[in-house]
Amino acid sequence: MADPAPASLPPKPPLRQDGVLKADLCIIGAGSGGLSVAAGAVQMGASVVLIEKGEMGGDCLNTGCVPSKALIAAAHAAQAVRDGQRFGVHAAEPEIRFEEVHAHVHGVIGAIAPHDSVERFERLGVHVIKAAARFLDRDTVEAGGETIAARRFVIATGSRAAVPPIPGLSDAGYLTNESVFELRERPEHLIVVGGGPIGIEMSQSFRRLGSRVTVIEKFDILARDEPEAVEVVRAALLRDGVTLLEKVGISEVRRDGPVVTVTLDGDSAVARCVAGSHLLVAAGRRPNVENLGLDAAGVASTPKGITVDARLRTSNRRIFAIGDVSGGPQFTHIAGYHAGIVIRNALFGLPAKVDYTALPWVTYADPELAHTGLTEAQARKGGHDVQILTWSFALNDRAQAERATEGLAKVVLGRKGRILGATIVGPRAGELIGTWALAISSRLRIGAVASAVLPYPTLSEISKRAAGSYYTPKLFGSATRRIVGFVQRFLR
Numbered sequence: 001m002a003d004p005a006p007a008s009l010p011p012k013p014p015l016r017q018d019g020v021l022k023a024d025l026c027i028i029g030a031g032s033g034g035l036s037v038a039a040g041a042v043q044m045g046a047s048v049v050l051i052e053k054g055e056m057g058g059d060c061l062n063t064g065c066v067p068s069k070a071l072i073a074a075a076h077a078a079q080a081v082r083d084g085q086r087f088g089v090h091a092a093e094p095e096i097r098f099e100e101v102h103a104h105v106h107g108v109i110g111a112i113a114p115h116d117s118v119e120r121f122e123r124l125g126v127h128v129i130k131a132a133a134r135f136l137d138r139d140t141v142e143a144g145g146e147t148i149a150a151r152r153f154v155i156a157t158g159s160r161a162a163v164p165p166i167p168g169l170s171d172a173g174y175l176t177n178e179s180v181f182e183l184r185e186r187p188e189h190l191i192v193v194g195g196g197p198i199g200i201e202m203s204q205s206f207r208r209l210g211s212r213v214t215v216i217e218k219f220d221i222l223a224r225d226e227p228e229a230v231e232v233v234r235a236a237l238l239r240d241g242v243t244l245l246e247k248v249g250i251s252e253v254r255r256d257g258p259v260v261t262v263t264l265d266g267d268s269a270v271a272r273c274v275a276g277s278h279l280l281v282a283a284g285r286r287p288n289v290e291n292l293g294l295d296a297a298g299v300a301s302t303p304k305g306i307t308v309d310a311r312l313r314t315s316n317r318r319i320f321a322i323g324d325v326s327g328g329p330q331f332t333h334i335a336g337y338h339a340g341i342v343i344r345n346a347l348f349g350l351p352a353k354v355d356y357t358a359l360p361w362v363t364y365a366d367p368e369l370a371h372t373g374l375t376e377a378q379a380r381k382g383g384h385d386v387q388i389l390t391w392s393f394a395l396n397d398r399a400q401a402e403r404a405t406e407g408l409a410k411v412v413l414g415r416k417g418r419i420l421g422a423t424i425v426g427p428r429a430g431e432l433i434g435t436w437a438l439a440i441s442s443r444l445r446i447g448a449v450a451s452a453v454l455p456y457p458t459l460s461e462i463s464k465r466a467a468g469s470y471y472t473p474k475l476f477g478s479a480t481r482r483i484v485g486f487v488q489r490f491l492r
Contacts, residue, residue, distance in 0.1 A: 011125020012047045019147065021127070023047040025346060026141055026150035028133045028292070031058020033323035033335030034156035035116055040343050042125045049150065050121060051143045053132040057116035059158050059177075059324075060332045061109060067181040068201060070108040072364055074101045075205035079240075079366065086403045096210045098186040105181055135297035138316055152318055152346040155292065155299075155306060156335070159285040159324035164193070164250075172255040174279040187211045189276035191262055195221030195246065197363040199282035200233065204365050207242050214243040214274050216262065221246060222363060226375055229425035232407055233365050245274070253279065287325045302327065310353035311345050312338055320346065329359055358440035362430035367407045370433035373421030373440045379412050384420060387413040389446075391466035393426040398457040402427065409466040411436070417446040417470060428459055435463045446470045 014023035025041050027034045030052035042048045055062045081094040114120060118128045131144030141148045161176035163169065175183075177198060190206050192199045195217030207213040215221065215237075221244065222230045237244060245264065252263040261275045287305035294300075300307045300315040305327025312320045320342045323335035337354070344352035360372040379386045394405040407426025414420050422436035439449055449467035454460050474480065 009045070011042050012045055013125060014047045014049055014127050014148075020140075021049060021146050021148045023049045023127070023148065023150045025049070025152050025154065026148050027051065027154045027156060028141070028143075029058065029154075029156035029158060029288075029323075029325075030056045030116070030121075030128075031156060031158045031323065031335065032060045032332045033158075033339050034058070034154065035121070036336050036339035037154050037156065037322070037342055038121060038126050039124060040339065041347060044343070044347055046347055047127075048125070049127045049129065049148050051129045051131065051133040051141070051148075053130070056118055056121075057113060059160070060335075061112060061116055063178045063181060065332050066109055066112060067105045068177070068198070068205075069364060070105040071101070071181065071205050071209075072201060074104055075208035076366065078210075079208045083403075096186065098209065099184050101209060102181075102184050132291065134291060135293035135299075137296055138298050139318060152320065153297075154342055154346070155314070155319065155321040155325055156323050157288040157292065157325045159287050159305075159330060161281060162284040162286040163281055164283050166193075166250050166253055168253040169281075172253045172260050172279065174253075174281045176281050180280055183278075187276075187278040189214070190278050190280055191216065191260065191274055191276040192280045192282055193250065193262075194282035194284070195219075195223075195244070196282060196284070197222065197361075199280070200237070201364050202280060202282065203242050204237055204240055207237075207240050212243075212276075213241075214245065214276065216245045216248055216250060216264070216274070218249050219247060222369065224375075225363070225369055225371055226410055226423040229369050229371075229408070229410065229423045232367060232425045233363070233369050236365065236367060236406070285324060285330055287327065289325060311351060312341055312354065313345070328354070329356060329361075331359075331361055334359070355441075358437045360433050360437045362433065364430065367404070367426045368429035369423070369425045370429040371421070371423045372433050372437040373419070374412055375421055375423070376410075376412050379414065379420050384414045386420075387470075389413065389466045389469050391462050391469060393459075393462060395465065396457075396459060396462050398459050398461070399427065401457065409462045411446070411466050413446060413470070419444060419446055419449075422463075424462070426459070426462070432459060432463060435460065 014021050024046040026049045027038050028051050030050055038048050038050045078094045081091050084091055121128055129144045133141050133143040136142050189212040192203045192215045195215050203213045203215045249265045250262055251265045254261050259275050260279045261273050263273050289301050298316040299319055305325050306314055306321040308314055308321050308326045312322055314321050322338035322342055324330045341352045341354055344350040358372055362370040389411040391409045393399040393407040399405045404427040410423045412421040419439050424432050446467050452464055454464050
């Protein structure tokens with residue numbers, strides 16, 4: 001989501017010559033990455049054409065990050081009513097009016113949409129074309145009856161839900177992130193296919209909003225995260241009443257009227273069939289590369305996305321690819337990060353390269369699970385001399401005051417206290433992980449976090465306490481005791 005500042009100088013518009021619209025930069029896709037490139041480039045003096053066939057703001061605003069977090073907020077509110085008794089505040093089971101939840105979700109989208117609108121970007125000086133784009137050759141694009149030639153192109157078309165080839169799935173009908181937020185009635189029993197971040201977030205939210213929920217995952221839920229952190233989330237889901245079926249495959253899906261039935265397979269299948277009212281597919285993403293004319297542009301791609309180098313250049317060096325479509329990490333904040341890399345390359349000719357060393361991600365369950373850098377398994381596989389630091393939320397005074405003591409911070413260190421990675425599972429972990437992402441990107445050692453002075457009582461102290469535990473064996477060991485004893489003989 002772009003939030004550009006007003007330009008102090010008049011924008012540079014594209015030129016029309018011989019029926020061709022000529023610009024410094026042509027961007028295909030007005031999601032988070034494309035909007036960020038467009039806003040930055042036009043304010044830096046480049047002429048910019050932005051092409052979008054769908055909704056401005058892309059997946060994040062319309063069907064992804066924004067509506068999902070709005071739904072999660074509604075689910076949190078419902079759960080807060082149920083949990084009030086822990087504080088001596090007693091209330092009846094909350095009444096969930098799902099039509100009003102739907103209105104809340106779309107109200108949030110509507111509040112943000114003007115920031116990403118055609119009108120706003122045209123005021124900035126961006127030439128916006130609402131149409132599908134297709135490369136005619138290596139340096140020309142056609143869209144909406146216009147022919148656009150540019151010095152550089154940026155493909156930012158994003159991704160969509162991947163639909164696994166399960167027999168009967170298409171005929172049975174299913175929801176994805178593109179349709180689940182259009183529901184105006186609460187599902188009686190939501191079956192979620194996929195135990196990644198999207199599946200887990202949606203499963204917990206719908207359960208807290210009153211639906212029965214079953215998650216079916218072929219492997220383990222949240223498989224890329226630290227196992228001990230995942231276990232905290234798993235326990236929370238089970239406590240909420242979510243049914244988790246892990247290490248279970250699906251052999252068939254069928255619908256009989258209002259009932260959708262999923263037939264299971266796998267050694268750990270606890271039942272052969274699961275019947276529900278709605279089916280949500282959250283089994284990964286696939287890049288939007290169809291009908292772009294990539295072959296004509298000389299742009300190579302794989303099923304994972306467009307092939308790019310560390311500078312985000314495609315096999316056609318005049319064309320960049322960013323965000324989900326580039327086949328890398330699929331996060332909105334990565335698309336924004338990519339935008340900065342492209343601007344430095346395309347506008348200034350600087351050889352800026354991506355670096356995912358400190359890449360953070362968050363699963364917005366309750367409790368949240370956040371990570372940055374290397375996991376313990378990755379660090380050991382990489383041959384590092386690993387040391388692990390942990391600190392429990394139960395040892396934090398603010399967490400105790402809020403009765404939110406489930407969770408922990410785990411820090412992965414290399415030699416001489418070098419910070420390699422960190423995981424936090426607990427309340428507001430997504431906010432807390434920023435300390436560790438900054439530390440890793442700045443190549444700080446553990447002493448920098450341990451010596452920080454933080455306000456009391458805050459959850460942020462968890463990071464400081466975890467860092468401080470690195471020094472505990474030395475500070476309170478026998479060697480320190482001998483030194484103190486010796487020095488005290490001479491102090492007056």
